[in-house]
Each structure stands twice: as structure tokens, then as C-alpha cells.
Amino acid sequence: MSHPLPALIVVDVQRAFDEWEAAGKRRNNPDAVARIADLLKVFRASGAPIFHIRHEGTKPNSTFRPENSGYAVKDEAREQDGEPVIVKRVNSAFIGTDLERRLRAGDISTLVICGATTNHCVETTTRMAGNLGFDARLVRDATWTFDRVGPDGDTHSAEAIHAMTLSNLNGEFARIVTTHDVIASLAALRQ
Secondary structure, eight states: OOOOOOOEEOOBTTTHHHHHHHTOOOOSOOOHHHHHHHHHHHHHOOOOEEEEEEEOOOTOOOTTTSSGGGSSSSSSGOOTTOEEEEEEEEOOOHHHHHHHHHHHTTTTTEEEEEEEIIIIIIIHHHHHHHHOOOEEEEEEEEOOOOOOOOOOHHHHHHHHHHHHHHHHHBBTTEEOOOOHHHHHHHHHHHH
């Protein structure tokens, strides 16, 4: 009998991304962290499992190095007592961590994934979740990314990258959902 409640996987809601923004990088979904806070509140109220993923940079100039200010989690998404924090050093929350073992031990089959950034750590974690056989739900309004310049020198907007990532993952690796969808389905499970 698998766990009836989904687990919330909160990926890399760290201050380094605020520093990127302050340095002039442009992002989409400005309300994403507020939606993550909404998800945390509802998951906590329903007693559903929550796993906090934190990125630890390994490159010398990484803003995600533990000694740098960017490593800290944003206040709205900080873990509470008893909520596990899993530190990763690559894009996937499943590589070099015990996340999969913890999920299997808890008999958890459904994962609700949110955080940053859509096309890097969120996407990599979501693809692996799907490949590992989890029922992955990616929360489209609770994740965000930044504008990027491609290998051809063209600038791609955060909105276009976000939309393309959702399109790539939809149906094959995950179900794309909204915060509202998740809250409604949790409420239905609790009845």
C-alpha cells in the first residue's frame, strides 16, 4: 500500500537566485515563491511529507557555496523541525543523495515538485523522478527561470524557456499542474 499523500519536493529556493536578479538577470513567474509558501502551508496542514533540496556549489566562484550568502534558503521556504533537508551537488536531487531511498522507505509514489530553476534542477529532478517510476507532478506556477543566451548567441526569454521545459516534460515525465490543482487534490484526499 503506497503512501496516500504525495510528497512535496522543494528544489533550491535559495538566495543565490535573488543575487542573480539583483545583478540584472531577468526571470519569469515573480509569484513563484509565494506559491511555494502556499504549498508548504497546505502540505504541513495535511501532514504530507516534505523534502527540502538544497544546492551546494562546488565551483570556486559559485554563489551556492556554503560559505556564501547565496547558499541560504529564502525565509518563505525554510524547513521546519523534522522536515528533511537533502543537499545535492549536481542538477538532480536523486544523484549523490538518499532521496530515492527515503521515498521508497516511506512508500511514497507521488511527488509534487516545485522550486528553481525550471529548466535546470527542477527539470533534471522531474525527468529522473519520471524515469524512476514516480508519479511526478510539476507545479508550473511554483517554479521559475531566467533569460539565457543560447549557443547560437540568440537570447531566449525566461517565459519561452519555462514554456518549452513544461512542454518537454508534459505527459512523458510528469503531469504539469498548478498550485490550485495540487491544493484541491490534497483537500480531496483528506475527505
